Amino acid sequence: MMRRNKETKIVIFGSYNSGKTTTLDNLCEKKTKVEYNGTTIALDYGNTVIKGEKVHVFGSPGQERFKFMREILSEDLDGAIVVIDNSKGLSTTDNKIIRNLKDNSIPYVIFANKQDLKPCDYELNSMFDVPIIPTVAKQGEGIQQGLEKLLHLVKRRGVNNFPKN
Numbered sequence: 494m495m496r497r498n499k500e501t502k503i504v505i506f507g508s509y510n511s512g513k514t515t516t517l518d519n520l521c522e523k524k525t526k527v528e529y530n531g532t533t534i535a536l537d538y539g540n541t542v543i544k545g546e547k548v549h550v551f552g553s554p555g556q557e558r559f560k561f562m563r564e565i566l567s568e569d570l571d572g573a574i575v576v577i578d579n580s581k582g583l584s585t586t587d588n589k590i591i592r593n594l595k596d597n598s599i600p601y602v603i604f605a606n607k608q609d610l611k612p613c614d615y616e617l618n619s620m621f622d623v624p625i626i627p628t629v630a631k632q633g634e635g636i637q638q639g640l641e642k643l644l645h646l647v648k649r650r651g652v653n654n655f656p657k658n
């Protein structure tokens with residue numbers, strides 16, 4: 494994907510039905526979705542502007558069989574959001590996604606979604622050294638702040654990668 498200098502690419506990962514598309518809906522005013530009966534089968538795409546900078550947001554399909562699609566979407570990403578269904582807890586897919594992000598040193602945050610069904614689980618909080626943001630994607634709760642937190646991590650990484658001297 495061709496991007497201008499300051500533009501950022503974020504990908505939303507997570508298990509099937511965790512709320513990835515709903516999260517993207519809340520972040521982006523304009524978007525495109527490729528779905529079949531409400532299930533993402535290829536990707537979601539939208540963009541938004543935060544503090545004057547354009548952020549491209551891709552939503553990945555959660556079903557296991559779309560692994561190839563997640564790999565395509567992962568190309569050249571700057572940061573990731575892992576949306577987990579907090580009422581179900583971490584799935585094996587979530588664990589694989591997180592491992593992958595860690596192995597590739599990609600900045601990421603976890604959205605512990607569906608807080609309306611089951612509020613945050615503190616055990617989960619202590620398992621990771623990344624921000625866990627409680628969200629209710631359906632109501633847009635926590636979503637914007639979560640993205641801003643991620644963008645902060647992305648920026649910080651950029652600074653670390655290119656020291657001034």
Ligand SMILES: Nc1nc2c(ncn2[C@@H]2O[C@H](COP(=O)(O)OP(=O)(O)OP(=O)(O)O)[C@@H](O)[C@H]2O)c(=O)[nH]1
Nearest residue numbers: 509510511512513514515532533555607629630631
């Ligand atoms: N109760 C509750 N339901 C939610 C929330 N966020 C999403 N949902 C519901 O969860 C279902 C799945 O949401 P999607 O956003 O389509 O999930 P997804 O992760 O994109 O699903 P796939 O792309 O098929 O993997 C829908 O019925 C949503 O309305 C939430 O915060 N609370």
Ligand SMILES: [Mg+2]
Nearest residue numbers: 513514532533
């Ligand atoms: Mg989806």
